[in-house]
Amino acid sequence: MTAIRYELKHQDATTAARLGVVHTPHGSFDTPAFMPVGTQATVKGMFPDMVAAIGAQIILGNTYHLMLRPGSDLVSRMGGLHHWMRWNKPILTDSGGFQVFSLSDTARIDDDGVTFKSHLDGSTVVLTPRRSMEVQNQLGADIIMAFDDCPPAPSGGAGDDDDSTSLTRHAIDPRDYPRRVREACERSLRWLGLCKTHHQRPGEQGLFGIVQGGTDLELRSWCAKRAVDHDLPGYAIGGVAVGEGFGEIQKVVRHTAPLLPADRPRYLMGVGYERDILMAVQAGVDMFDCVLPTRNARNANAFTPTGQIRLRNAQFAEDCTPIDPGCDCPACGGGFSRSYLRHLFQAQEMMGPILVTAHNLRHFQRYLLDIRRAIAQNDWSLIAQRWPAALSGG
Amino acid sequence: MTAIRYELKHQDATTAARLGVVHTPHGSFDTPAFMPVGTQATVKGMFPDMVAAIGAQIILGNTYHLMLRPGSDLVSRMGGLHHWMRWNKPILTDSGGFQVFSLSDTARIDDDGVTFKSHLDGSTVVLTPRRSMEVQNQLGADIIMAFDDCPPAPSGGAGDDDDSTSLTRHAIDPRDYPRRVREACERSLRWLGLCKTHHQRPGEQGLFGIVQGGTDLELRSWCAKRAVDHDLPGYAIGGVAVGEGFGEIQKVVRHTAPLLPADRPRYLMGVGYERDILMAVQAGVDMFDCVLPTRNARNANAFTPTGQIRLRNAQFAEDCTPIDPGCDCPACGGGFSRSYLRHLFQAQEMMGPILVTAHNLRHFQRYLLDIRRAIAQNDWSLIAQRWPAALSGG
Numbered sequence: 001m002t003a004i005r006y007e008l009k010h011q012d013a014t015t016a017a018r019l020g021v022v023h024t025p026h027g028s029f030d031t032p033a034f035m036p037v038g039t040q041a042t043v044k045g046m047f048p049d050m051v052a053a054i055g056a057q058i059i060l061g062n063t064y065h066l067m068l069r070p071g072s073d074l075v076s077r078m079g080g081l082h083h084w085m086r087w088n089k090p091i092l093t094d095s096g097g098f099q100v101f102s103l104s105d106t107a108r109i110d111d112d113g114v115t116f117k118s119h120l121d122g123s124t125v126v127l128t129p130r131r132s133m134e135v136q137n138q139l140g141a142d143i144i145m146a147f148d149d150c151p152p153a154p155s156g157g158a159g160d161d162d163d164s165t166s167l168t169r170h171a172i173d174p175r176d177y178p179r180r181v182r183e184a185c186e187r188s189l190r191w192l193g194l195c196k197t198h199h200q201r202p203g204e205q206g207l208f209g210i211v212q213g214g215t216d217l218e219l220r221s222w223c224a225k226r227a228v229d230h231d232l233p234g235y236a237i238g239g240v241a242v243g244e245g246f247g248e249i250q251k252v253v254r255h256t257a258p259l260l261p262a263d264r265p266r267y268l269m270g271v272g273y274e275r276d277i278l279m280a281v282q283a284g285v286d287m288f289d290c291v292l293p294t295r296n297a298r299n300a301n302a303f304t305p306t307g308q309i310r311l312r313n314a315q316f317a318e319d320c321t322p323i324d325p326g327c328d329c330p331a332c333g334g335g336f337s338r339s340y341l342r343h344l345f346q347a348q349e350m351m352g353p354i355l356v357t358a359h360n361l362r363h364f365q366r367y368l369l370d371i372r373r374a375i376a377q378n379d380w381s382l383i384a385q386r387w388p389a390a391l392s393g394g
Numbered sequence: 395m396t397a398i399r400y401e402l403k404h405q406d407a408t409t410a411a412r413l414g415v416v417h418t419p420h421g422s423f424d425t426p427a428f429m430p431v432g433t434q435a436t437v438k439g440m441f442p443d444m445v446a447a448i449g450a451q452i453i454l455g456n457t458y459h460l461m462l463r464p465g466s467d468l469v470s471r472m473g474g475l476h477h478w479m480r481w482n483k484p485i486l487t488d489s490g491g492f493q494v495f496s497l498s499d500t501a502r503i504d505d506d507g508v509t510f511k512s513h514l515d516g517s518t519v520v521l522t523p524r525r526s527m528e529v530q531n532q533l534g535a536d537i538i539m540a541f542d543d544c545p546p547a548p549s550g551g552a553g554d555d556d557d558s559t560s561l562t563r564h565a566i567d568p569r570d571y572p573r574r575v576r577e578a579c580e581r582s583l584r585w586l587g588l589c590k591t592h593h594q595r596p597g598e599q600g601l602f603g604i605v606q607g608g609t610d611l612e613l614r615s616w617c618a619k620r621a622v623d624h625d626l627p628g629y630a631i632g633g634v635a636v637g638e639g640f641g642e643i644q645k646v647v648r649h650t651a652p653l654l655p656a657d658r659p660r661y662l663m664g665v666g667y668e669r670d671i672l673m674a675v676q677a678g679v680d681m682f683d684c685v686l687p688t689r690n691a692r693n694a695n696a697f698t699p700t701g702q703i704r705l706r707n708a709q710f711a712e713d714c715t716p717i718d719p720g721c722d723c724p725a726c727g728g729g730f731s732r733s734y735l736r737h738l739f740q741a742q743e744m745m746g747p748i749l750v751t752a753h754n755l756r757h758f759q760r761y762l763l764d765i766r767r768a769i770a771q772n773d774w775s776l777i778a779q780r781w782p783a784a785l786s787g788g
Contacts, residue, residue: 044745047724047728047745074711078731320473340480350439351439353744354744
């Protein structure tokens with residue numbers, strides 16, 4: 001018995017894109033799916049009802065943050081993450097590994113795990129494959145992720161949580177990159193075995209394996225094969241969009257996605273912009289998460305089909321139109337004008353981030369709705385017509 | 395033709411309390427009424443739909459803030475405050491006078507008006523009775539307030555806007571108080587005449603006069619009589635709860651309310667706690683506004699029938715009950731526990747202030763609902779049973 005089951009609904013005629021449904025103990029979600037990030041057991045500024053009304057069917061929680069505050073013991077005693085945060089639909093938690101490196105200056109990795117100082121109180125914390133499983137078992141998400149070693153790209157990249165403390169990851173010395181990526185790959189596979197062993201609730205929570213390998217395609221192939229050997233309910237492509245450009249991302253995704261079993265969901269972690277998502281969907285990827293819609297919203301950046309607009313700009317002071325006339329979100333559908341939204345940001349009012357978060361999340365959900373429609377109809381012209389930024393790179 | 399009409403529904407048998415309805419160009423509201431404060435054209439963190447769902451039928455906007463940012467010209471060009479902020483129900487704006495003194499260190503008053511430096515950019519601004527009318531005419535609220543001179547109590551008191559920049563008002567030297575209050579009274583009456591003259595939209599906006607006089611009951615009587623001579627659609631008791639204690643407030647309210655015409659709504663500005671409201675209702679007051687529910691919510695203070703609780707306290711870490719089991723607000727009715735709310739505040743998540751604001755606003759609306767019910771039934775035992783904090787002072 002497995003907690004997660006992938007159901008293929010339709011295979012696109014011209015690309016590797018596929019329409020599906022993932023079944024979990026807390027209900028199903030349509031794929032390709034975009035998961036809003038709820039770092040600290042809340043999608044920032046959003047009532048759970050609104051997240052659902054906006055069309056999200058699954059959200060992501062961050063193990064690193066929740067293990068430090070309030071602690072997974074507490075969440076477990078309070079009935080688990082779903083009950084505690086009042087979200088009775090599917091949840092996925094990451095393993096905490098990636099964020100240790102995003103958020104702690106002092107993280108030290110070895111073959112057992114990662115030792116770091118909490119960014120909250122400076123206390124020393126050890127995170128291992130076993131501990132990550134314990135924490136994720138206590139949180140109780142429907143999909144939990146293997147604890148892996150995810151090195152940044154040589155140039156460094158942004159953190160993947162949705163919290164203001166998140167800064168840029170530490171870059172790797174380019175000369176050290178090949179060795180470091182190979183090491184990460186081997187370590188991640190060894191840890192994957194440990195995660196599988198220590199996962200205590202496989203009937204209620206599906207463990208996804210993660211394929212590392214950086215931009216080395218041979219390494220990706222090797223890693224994918226070993227991960228797939230574990231016969232897990234789903235697989236993720238990790239170590240992508242950690243600082244490299246679109247071309248590199250595309251190369252890795254197109255290479256790796258077909259190596260993952262067609263009867264399991266495929267998840268591209270931490271991605272991304274509309275263009276990245278479209279490319280990955282057409283390579284056969286089913287699941288995405290990214291902080292872009294929520295984090296950018298709090299900086300007054302609103303997504304539109306033709307690209308982002310900065311609502312603080314003076315040009316919007318007397319603009320009585322909504323962010324996107326074609327949008328049905330609580331901001332646009334509610335009649336809130338760019339003029340009013342700009343005022344809210346100028347006045348540092350909470351409703352600015354709230355309304356634009358609602359809009360940006362709906363923007364991504366509407367985009368994924370159209371992607372699913374395009375697959376169902378074997379017709380990608382819908383995307384080209386409605387989502388020009390997805391083709392141009394926004 | 396007047397914009398505002400008071401309809402008496404029922405006079406309480408044992409007190410001066412009265413049940414009524416105030417009709418405005420944007421609909422009616424039941425009285426006694428509590429008006430949430432929407433300082434900067436938004437009730438902080440609340441969708442207008444939620445403010446309405448919580449039971450508020452009229453909200454308050456602050457002229458001082460809106461004239462400085464974004465400016466009433468802009469709001470007027472954007473269709474007026476109602477349209478711009480998406481609140482199609484009654485709005486009341488204050489005159490700006492009180493807040494000049496709350497928020498500007500450099501305010502200088504003379505017989506023409508007040509000259510001050512903007513707390514936003516330091517520019518010099520002049521506010522006069524005529525200018526206050528112009529600004530309020532542009533904002534377009536249903537009820538607008540006369541520009542008055544409201545001196546603080548000898549000990550000083552809290553500001554009445556709902557903004558974090560609001561600090562304590564400057565106290566008056568007690569020896570100078572009697573002279574200063576008399577001066578404020580005379581000046582406010584002179585200015586009331588000017589406001590009436592310069593009010594350009596009496597058919598769409600009702601101008602309320604304000605009775606000053608501090609704690610001097612003779613002065614209150616004199617001021618009330620002169621104000622009432624202007625035959626305005628409503629009257630307010632100003633200069634109360636600016637730093638004095640409950641006993642003094644009670645003395646002034648019980649003295650002044652009966653001096654105001656029974657066929658017009660009576661508004662006690664900036665009040666207050668449950669006990670203050672109950673006392674004033676029983677003295678014949680119909681309208682209240684206060685930042686307590688919204689401002690305290692952002693500091694993690696939640697109102698309950700037995701008094702406020704501080705949700706940051708460690709005792710709530712694993713408290714799985716709602717703030718108030720008898721409450722039907724989005725927080726309590728939505729099943730959000732004190733444990734979860736505490737986490738949101740500890741983690742500095744927006745949903746903490748949002749959920750507790752919703753709760754506190756609903757707390758006050760439920761309290762006013764019960765007060766209206768008590769009047770309708772000539773039976774105050776309901777309040778004693780359900781709202782112990784209203785009797786004890788909470």
